[in-house]
Amino acid sequence: MVRQATNKLLQNAKKSKKDEFYTQLCDIERELQYYPNSFVNKVVYCNCDDPDVSNFFRFFRDNFHKLGLSKLIASCFREIDNNSVQIQNDKRAFYCVYNGTDEPMFVAPFRGNGDFRSEECMELLQQSDIVVTNPPFSLFREFVSQIVKHNKQFLVIGNVNAITYKEIFDLIQNNKAWLGVNLGRGISGFIVPEDYKQYGSEVHVNEAGQTIIATNGCLWLTNLELNKRHEDINLTKLYLGNESKYPMYDNCDGININKTQDIPKDYCGLMGVPITFLHKYNPEQFEIVRFRKGDDGRDLRVNGKCPYFRILIRNRRLQHIKRVV
Known part of the structure; x- marks a missing residue:
């Protein structure tokens, strides 16, 4: 307080x-x-x-x-x-x-x-x-x-x-x-x-x-x-088999992540991460796609609620992999 x-x-x-x-x-x-x-x-x-x-x-x-x-x-x-x-x-x-x-x-x-x-x-x-x-x-x-x-x-x-x-x-x-x-x-x-x-x-x-x-x-x-x-973030979590921990956005084809440490190492699509991610951001490891907004131009939403300021990123090292939905 x-x-x-x-x-x-x-x-x-x-x-x-x-x-x-x-x-x-x-x-x-x-x-x-x-x-x-x-x-x-x-x-x-x-x-x-x-x-x-x-x-x-x-x-x-x-x-x-x-x-x-x-x-x-x-x-x-x-x-x-x-x-x-x-x-x-x-x-x-x-x-x-x-x-x-x-x-x-x-x-x-x-x-x-x-x-x-x-x-x-x-x-x-x-x-x-x-x-x-x-x-x-x-x-x-x-x-x-x-x-x-x-x-x-x-x-x-x-x-x-x-x-x-x-x-x-x-x-x-x-x-x-x-x-x-x-x-x-x-x-x-x-x-x-x-x-x-x-x-x-x-x-x-x-x-x-x-x-x-x-x-x-x-x-x-x-x-x-x-x-x-230029140091990579050490990714230890998996998306495959843990999908319930990574809810999809209502207005964007991407998953919500509440902590940088929870970024999965096997997800090649869009991920919404908190702004504190930037403290560990390596531009060779991740691409910043956009800030805060979904595909409809409105704030990103999960089950109708907007998580605090999210940055949409993508893992550069996995971009060659086609994501299976």
């Missing part, structure tokens, strides 16, 4: 556009270990990050030479008070550039508010190779669409429900983006401002006095090469 409450908080934050969830260093380190060669001679841009507090900036600065970076850029957003006659420099949005040397880091204020969609931030984006950050959840699909439009690589954190956005699902289906390694409880929690209310036992204060809210509803989304996504 408490875990559901924290997930609801993320959804409420998305709706209210209150996006102040900051990533912990331990979660960044846990994920970034799987991309050891992705950053060599690359310019990394953290475009939703105040370098004074961002753990993304801290990670790339401290591991600059180990990762072989060429340059590190970070920029932050600051709300502009239109009633203010003049904005003091310490309250303005700014960006910084770190080159891995002992020389002072270059820091400059923005003319505007530092929004990732602004012309100034877009200029910095053009200079970069890879974007790594925790973007505003309320703007996630717009954020990713912008990066893809400009042909940039990325590794970003989002709500797991982002999979259900058409823009994001299309990227995954077309093998232009995929899930990272850590998902759900693999992301231990986010740092939130002190004025956030306490939300039960899933909230605690760490040794640094920061309030941490744990969730079970987030993922990493990326287009950086990842060896784990």
